[in-house]
Amino acid sequence: MDPLRRMAVFAAVVEHRSMSGAARVLAMSTSAVSQQVRQLERDSGVTLLHRSTRKLTLTAAGERFYEGCAAMVAAARRAQQQLAHSRDAPSGELRLSAPVGFARHVAPALGGTLAQHPALTLKLLVDDARIDLIESRIDLAVRFGRLPDSSWVARRLCAFEWLLCAAPSWVTAHGTPQRPEDLLSLQWLAFAREGSDLHLELIGPQRETRTLRIEARISSNNQYSIQQMCVAGLGLARLARVDVVEDLAVGRLVALLPAWELAPLDVWAVTPQRDAQPAKVRVAIEALQRYLAGLPGAV
Template sequence: MEAPADLQLPQLRLFLRLADAGTLSAAARQLHLTPAAASASLKRLESLLKVRLVERSTRSLRLTPEGELLREHAQRALGSIDDAMALLGARRERLEGEIHIAAPSDLGRQRLGPMLDDFLAQHPGLRVALHLSDAMHDLRREQVDIALRYGLLRDSGLVARHLHTTTRVLVAAPAYLAAHGSPAHPQDLERHNCLPLTLGGRAQMVWAFAKGAQTVEVRVHGNRRADDGGLVREWAVQGLGLAYKSRLDVLADLRAGRLVALLPQWTRESFPLHAILPGSRHVPLRVRRLVDWLAERFARVEDEGLGDTVRVSPAD
């Protein structure tokens, strides 16, 4: 069956956003529409197609079988249109539109922000919206095109691109070490003021270290903790305690001498950084190109290693 002559692309984009968000109000908010306008657009689409696309309840909307079929084909069709628009003109890619990126707070400020500066300079038609939080984002329900996440992946319905493998680094400011001394062994952390990060509502109070066959887990204590990794790093720089951070987040502070790496002979937990994409959606060309850019830039971080230019505590 041919599509109705007055079927409009914004109607399909709203429908796809509704399918991902699960509620009409959330879809309207993400597309900067009023709920009334979004509801009218959905009703008009159903009237044009002469089928019911969603089952309505008091709290959410669920796609009908016809809605699921439209979702599948609309994703492919709109994705192809987006890619064609990007490739048309001047025999080169012209990337346009908006990309929503979710990332941990400190990674976003320390690494991702500067990387995006160069990418946007090369593609002036692009807009980037950063969502910085150490909370986990739901790519299926939120307006997120790319999520940067540390750690192993547990959701097989997502598509992941490995960007980097990093380690944790125990750090403190020179002022803190001058006042309280440097730990010589992980167990010494029990006598220091430590600054845990809270993830998923749980404070990370156990820090793990290894040296050869010896492993040590230390339950740390401190007078402050936060669910924002950037704030934890700032506290450490201010000399308020010890932090156990991703090397990516503190490398600039280590190089500048604002922080000192401690217990260098003890290995720390290593973990990957991935760019996560929702597996159920078409990935626009602008998003694919940004992921390629990030993979190239994070690969260069390997050459930045801590090296001899970074101060480490002599204590061990």
């Protein structure tokens, strides 16, 4: 048993005024408690307790030593309480990473949680690049699509419905595609981190499937810029329904091949650890999931 543990045993003996009382609280035998106190005295070369058949009394050195032992035990208890509070009550800074296009959803998704828990603060890091969670001290990242293999933990929040979209001016100039194969010869806008390839998986009215590899003329690592260029009539784009509801409603965009479905876009909550998630992370994930479930095109 290490010296700090012996100090805690000694503090318990003093607080309960007997070896047997300390033994009951610590779930030890009385002889084991006595041995630990004697070992403290042997290690220090100082008598800490006067023992009699009727009671224990502290020596002068024992009184001074007890003050330090009691302070150590109290500090350990406070640390345990802080851990429990972190586990049970959302508090401290929540470091959240999200793509640029998702940033507009953070306030409506987490606003209620922040109002309910005034001890919780938020630091939002907006970046379309997949930053390292450990290096950037991220508690929670919102990620989309297929995730690379890693030691991080991913929880699926929902999936967004994809649509093939174009501006009415583009449709007037180039016509409306009638079947998936027509898409191969058209001018595409694509979200891409590397290269300009776009892989489309389409499911038809009879549940038949088509997989197309599209070479995009224009690509960007920012999804919102792709949407803007699509509205401007620069080409076709695969866009999430949740992002284009207003554009479709007012006629800035039209949906193409409506009888064909695109494989949905998975939305993930990614954390650097699986076990003992702090309360701030748990409530944020729950709030995001509730909010996303109510968005148009969420499945």
